Amino acid sequence: MILVETFVFGMIFLLTKGVRSEETEVVGEAGSQVVLPCICEAAQCDPAAITWSKDNKGTVWRKESSGLQYWGSSWFNRKNSRVQCPHFKFAKGDYSLEINDLKEDDAGLYTCKVEIKGYSTNKQIMLRIIKASVSPSTPMTGDDVSVQCSVTPWPQNAVVYWSLNNKPFAPKTRISSGRAVDIQASDKFVGTWTCSVHSQTTSNVWSASVELSVTGIIQPPKQDTKLYAALGSSFTMPCVFSPSLSPTAVLVEKLDSGFQIFNNRSASSSSWDKSIVIQEVVPENEGRYRCGGTIRGRRLSQTMQLIVAKIVKSKKKGTTMLSCQLSDPSEVSEYEWVHVSYDINGTESVGPVQIGQTVPVKEDFGEWTCRFLGSNGLLGNVTTQVHLMAGLSGENSSGVSSNSGTVIGLSFLLVILLLVLAQMYKNHRRRRRILQYPALETIVHTISNEREEREKDRVKK
Template structure:
């Protein structure tokens, strides 16, 4: 018996050697995965390489001469989904790249390396994970199936779910199996977003994520959202449905007023899925709650929103102007930022100092000021005003008042002189009129006047 063992060992060492190693790789469906295969023998290239999959034959093969072959089932739209990078061959690396991994790609793969009569075999278990929905884009209110798949499935594994990084608590769901791989749930807004399944077995944990979106009203993006608009500016009240949805009836209505100025404004688009309305110029009465409503087939879809109106209130102080940023609802505002903007003679815009707070006092930096207000998620909106208008008016009023006083005095003086001249002209006219009534008297007056002139001339000559 001992002789047989020694003889068998000698034969094994003298003949072709073979080793087989097992590696496990996981990938999400739709991604790219690399199945490792390395020849540790120095100067392994050129070697004959064969990649195969259990029950599906050859995936990729290269002869030592360099000729390559590809399995027919690995073509997609005229191109191959698998390849081995040639640049790695000289390093003894013959890893297989698989693009656009599918659930059915999961399984056991073998890499066989043949070099100078030696054979090295490696096994790679590829597990493909996927979270899928059926239907893929359900309508709000419909029933949707959520499934966690892993191919091949590890026996005895259990699934936990998270929705938007929050542990999933079944509400209206029906869990189809004990492992939790399949769930049926009513399509509600709070369930939209990222679904992540965690597959647990012993100390191993695998996870896969997919995004669930519902068809219906996509703008506004969520119910009871606050929208911000500057007083006097145009604004679009959103009411947009998913592409491909054409509601048989839809409207935007104001909820807290019997009369809605919205209905005086025009629609934004002629698209059957866009029923948004544009307010040409936002007024204080536009502030309030609105509702976008549409009927799709037999289902009524609604989404509420609130329009918050922002304005800048200016109050004059001695030599300065106080600017106050006021919103009809500031409950979501966490910070106010004032930005000073100036323009040179060429119209080039430059941003100056930045101040914080809902109210600021402007003394020297006249011009354009923009109030930007922020919430927890970032910028909510902005409103712009011209600070120099009020400051300029205060100076113009005083100079205009003094100018007007001088003008009035000058005009009054000229009027008095004009009246005196008219009075004197009237007196002369009356006197001449009286003299013309007595021709003899007029002759006497002229004779006396002529004599006086002669006497004056003679006196000057003497």
């Protein structure tokens, strides 16, 4: 009975797949995880004995039909194992091998052997490891650098293409048999390098990436960087080296005048940050500057241009105009104006954004900010305070008119008062002259009485 069962099972196994070897190709990037497939396609796969082995390296992983598992000595340590077969997939006949933290020497031909009741099938998987690398790993500006691409084992008739920051580097250019790009380290080569290996035999494409960073001057980030500062504001002139460096003989100088900035304090006390703070920007600060320092006997320098921005106020037909002016507006593509005002409670109110280099001021008070933008976004801004110009002008005018009327009225009253005082003074002087002659006063008084008597008699008649 047992012999018949074995014969029937063997015939089913042979009719479904038979005893044969299959080869599959898998590519993984160094440092990543890869899965080598091994799926049992027999009608009945459990219980099965599985053995994973690598050419010339012996057993990688093995599971007996009883369920016991074993790892090869070179693939296992007490902390963790770089290889494993997820046991929860065994019931589904999935005996795929997971390899973590891929290394270049993991590349090669692997065999998955599945044994079911004395019958076996072999699946062969060619594992290739692709890797992109930079040598030296942390170059300094000006160093010779080699960006390399390797595939282990290297496929026949393969072609390599490169891209830098997702843009083709020498588009559709075939790299020499060295499979490397030789460059001189600079800021224009910083970023993500990706090599794509095209296999002409299998039509497969495999890719790997590596980051290239260059030590040296990191601020300003590139030559002739344009920097923007508002007139009258404080500004930091950058001169920052990579933290791993300790530059000597650091100098920040203005190129068009040839003097070193001594009268401004340093922005930091660190050995790599030698930025300079300009306490108050003036028009004379505009121009080109250079940050330089000596590292390992080599002189590094980076240039930059300081552009000064200001707001100019003017009057046009009784309207206040604000104009945003820059010493070099070549990179500016658009100007935006934002008006901010505050009520008596200090509540902030932001007005609508106005577009244009020059705008009329309808609200003659508050804070106006000009933001200037380039192709890559905001470049800088400058702010001015606008006071109650129109209102104060009207109040001053009415005040002058009112004061003038008051002065004229007071002057008129003063003249009348002076005339009255003059007349009173004259009368007083005349009385004093009369009192000096009593006889004359008696005669005058007698004559006055007689005149009054004659007047009374005339009235009676």
